[in-house]
Amino acid sequence: MPNLPELKTLPELKTLMTRLQRHHGAPTVPPAKGPFELVMWENACYLLPDDRRAAVFEGLRTQVGLNPSAILNADKAVLLALAKMGGMRPETRVFRWLEIARITMSEFEGNLDSILKEPYNQARKALKQFPNIGDPGAEKILLFCGSSPGLPLEWNGLRVLTRVGYGRSQKNYGATYRSVQDSLRDKLPRGAAAIARAHLLLREHGQKICRNKGPLCRECPIEDLCLFAMSPRERDVLPTH
Numbered sequence: 001m002p003n004l005p006e007l008k009t010l011p012e013l014k015t016l017m018t019r020l021q022r023h024h025g026a027p028t029v030p031p032a033k034g035p036f037e038l039v040m041w042e043n044a045c046y047l048l049p050d051d052r053r054a055a056v057f058e059g060l061r062t063q064v065g066l067n068p069s070a071i072l073n074a075d076k077a078v079l080l081a082l083a084k085m086g087g088m089r090p091e092t093r094v095f096r097w098l099e100i101a102r103i104t105m106s107e108f109e110g111n112l113d114s115i116l117k118e119p120y121n122q123a124r125k126a127l128k129q130f131p132n133i134g135d136p137g138a139e140k141i142l143l144f145c146g147s148s149p150g151l152p153l154e155w156n157g158l159r160v161l162t163r164v165g166y167g168r169s170q171k172n173y174g175a176t177y178r179s180v181q182d183s184l185r186d187k188l189p190r191g192a193a194a195i196a197r198a199h200l201l202l203r204e205h206g207q208k209i210c211r212n213k214g215p216l217c218r219e220c221p222i223e224d225l226c227l228f229a230m231s232p233r234e235r236d237v238l239p240t241h
């Protein structure tokens, strides 16, 4: 996305969230509870929608047990059948589930909840030992566990906020992420539940309306607040449906 001119006044995050929630409805919180389940949730499938992720996750809960020793002792054929529901490379997924269970047993005595007693940065570092969990993923897991110094963003949410005018889009993803985080400072709602809602709403909006290719600005409830939509060059190429 080309760099856009800066907005004189950034729209309030609260206003954006109110409109997005009115449009999309209250976001659905993942069924996973606690850090271990949330790490498994992140690894339940590959590039598939959340309903499929939920099906794999519930399959693990009912057919295997969502705890590290049950996963380590599970019938590998059962794990593989569930992993196949989760999309491409099922063998890699089984390997990762076993790895998650093994790390939890060996590094956390089988109880990953213990990281929630640690200082935030230490808890984040602990989570990054697990497959597919980088900084944003670790921060999101801690957010869903009630710990929230910032607003973690996956790429959909980051795209929405960048287009609206938060931060600057840059070639380097990490630099864009930091620039958006800088512009969010002091603008976040209070409390982990409100921040989790913002994370989920931005993600949903990026998936359904503010799509990477062909954002549906004319259906967007925040169009009048969005720098991208206000830019004549961008507006002229918007799709009409």
Ligand code: SF4
Residues within 6 Å of the ligand: 160, 163, 164, 209, 210, 211, 215, 216, 217, 218, 220, 221, 222, 223, 224, 226, 227, 228, 229
């Ligand atoms: S107006 Fe367009 S670019 Fe802006 S947030 Fe909505 S869909 Fe995205």
